[in-house]
Amino acid sequence: MALSLSSMSFTSFFVFYIIQQLCGGSLYANGCYTSIINFGDSVSDTGNIKELASISDVTLPVLQPPYGETFFHQPTGRCSNGRLIIDFLAESLGLPFLPPFLHDKETNNTEYMGQGVNYAVGAATALDTSYFIERGISTPILSTDLGLQLAWFKQSLSSICSNISDCRNLVGRSLIMMGEIGGGDYNNIVMDARPIKEIESSIPLVIDSIISAVIELIDLGAQTLVVPGIFPLGCSSSFLSLRGSENEEYDNTTGCLVRFNKIVEYHNQLLQTKLNHLQELHPNVIIIYADYYNAAMQIFRSPYKFGFTDGALKACCGSGGLYNYNKSEPCGSTFATVCDDPNMYVDWDGLHYTERAYRIIFKSLFQGPYTTPQFSSLCPVSTS
Numbered sequence: 001m002a003l004s005l006s007s008m009s010f011t012s013f014f015v016f017y018i019i020q021q022l023c024g025g026s027l028y029a030n031g032c033y034t035s036i037i038n039f040g041d042s043v044s045d046t047g048n049i050k051e052l053a054s055i056s057d058v059t060l061p062v063l064q065p066p067y068g069e070t071f072f073h074q075p076t077g078r079c080s081n082g083r084l085i086i087d088f089l090a091e092s093l094g095l096p097f098l099p100p101f102l103h104d105k106e107t108n109n110t111e112y113m114g115q116g117v118n119y120a121v122g123a124a125t126a127l128d129t130s131y132f133i134e135r136g137i138s139t140p141i142l143s144t145d146l147g148l149q150l151a152w153f154k155q156s157l158s159s160i161c162s163n164i165s166d167c168r169n170l171v172g173r174s175l176i177m178m179g180e181i182g183g184g185d186y187n188n189i190v191m192d193a194r195p196i197k198e199i200e201s202s203i204p205l206v207i208d209s210i211i212s213a214v215i216e217l218i219d220l221g222a223q224t225l226v227v228p229g230i231f232p233l234g235c236s237s238s239f240l241s242l243r244g245s246e247n248e249e250y251d252n253t254t255g256c257l258v259r260f261n262k263i264v265e266y267h268n269q270l271l272q273t274k275l276n277h278l279q280e281l282h283p284n285v286i287i288i289y290a291d292y293y294n295a296a297m298q299i300f301r302s303p304y305k306f307g308f309t310d311g312a313l314k315a316c317c318g319s320g321g322l323y324n325y326n327k328s329e330p331c332g333s334t335f336a337t338v339c340d341d342p343n344m345y346v347d348w349d350g351l352h353y354t355e356r357a358y359r360i361i362f363k364s365l366f367q368g369p370y371t372t373p374q375f376s377s378l379c380p381v382s383t384s
């Protein structure tokens with residue numbers, strides 16, 4: 001027991017040392033991480049939902065045009081018109097776009113997995129699916145949870161590394177992205193028109209679930225983890241359409257719903273407190289908090305400064321109404337229309353951002369000040 005513990009911490013230290021060395025030198029400007037392992041929901045799904053829909057033989061609006069129109073020129077399962085934060089991250093680290101786990105599993109393409117795997121699935125929640133079922137909260141079709149993604153991860157480890165130390169090395173050399181996850185949990189509760197206190201009471205449980213996943217990954221050898229908070233839900237055109245009313249308080253500089261943004265702020269604060277505690281317990285592991293909320297809020301506060309000339313709160317793709325969002329006719333469905341220039345919009349479909357907004361957020365996070373510790377001080381990423 002004592003022996004295995006000390007050899008374990010030696011491995012941890014060794015991997016940490018190598019990462020520090022690689023990132024210190026300009027020789028390896030893009031060589032800090034040999035792969036990215038990602039968990040999350042539709043904010044970072046690069047195609048698992050597409051595989052899941054195909055396996056289950058269902059059609060989803062997100063698999064129809066205009067999704068993907070700007071960059072991939074076809075729907076890929078990504079919930080945007082183009083690339084996501086995770087795509088910009090992979091590009092900047094000189095790695096391929098993350099293959100969705102379910103796709104590579106079907107094609108046995110495990111060699112490719114060595115440079116990264118994406119376990120994120122659209123509509124996934126941090127809480128177990130049973131949480132929603134037990135409370136009678138309806139969930140989107142094909143909704144899954146973080147627990148399943150961790151199970152997939154452990155399952156795929158056995159096909160990409162050969163023994164415990166080999167696996168620990170692989171995980172240790174990877175950049176682990178834990179999300180964003182949690183936004184979908186609150187989304188489910190809001191979409192089902194539940195009282196706001198049901199969201200509030202779920203927050204500590206959502207955080208516990210994210211933290212448990214982080215601990216499990218550290219136990220498996222993770223050395224560098226990025227754990228994002230969630231986006232300002234009160235600024236999304238879906239929340240504004242479904243929950244806006246004359247009784248709601250609106251932020252007078254952004255037009256966002258104050259109550260829902262306060263919930264997000266509370267979630268993010270609790271997450272950071274728990275991450276700080278975890279960092280103290282694991283001084284050899286690098287735990288990076290990514291402030292998605294403020295990286296997005298800077299845009300909502302001054303959309304014109306960022307070139308979003310049609311404002312920030314109206315969806316580019318939708319079927320009418322004040323915010324161009326209608327729950328029964330979402331983007332990708334028959335009656336939805338798409339704006340002429342998505343680059344002028346922050347909000348893509350009511351729940352997700354446009355590629356251009358994601359790119360700005362990516363830069364603010366990974367090349368700018370919105371990560372703690374600052375990602376660019378650990379690993380300088382290329383500018384593009």
Ligand SMILES: *[C@@H]1O[C@H](CO)[C@@H](O)[C@H](O)[C@H]1NC(C)=O
Nearest residue numbers: 103104105106107108109110
């Ligand atoms: C992938 O591997 C499984 C199990 O080894 C096998 O049954 C399946 O036919 C393989 N699929 C392809 C597409 O090669």
Ligand SMILES: *[C@@H]1O[C@H](CO)[C@@H](O)[C@H](O)[C@H]1NC(C)=O
Nearest residue numbers: 160161162163164165166167
């Ligand atoms: C673990 O696997 C690696 C890579 O295949 C190999 O080099 C190493 O010798 C193995 N270690 C043990 C203890 O089996």
Ligand SMILES: *[C@@H]1O[C@H](CO)[C@@H](O)[C@H](O)[C@H]1NC(C)=O
Nearest residue numbers: 249250251252253254255258
């Ligand atoms: C916005 O609201 C704040 C506090 O509620 C108030 O102090 C401020 O004057 C308002 N600004 C404008 C432009 O109305």
Ligand SMILES: *[C@@H]1O[C@H](CO)[C@@H](O)[C@H](O)[C@H]1NC(C)=O
Nearest residue numbers: 319320321326327328329335
């Ligand atoms: C949303 O779309 C449905 C179906 O087309 C329509 O009946 C309804 O009036 C729309 N709701 C709003 C608020 O426009």
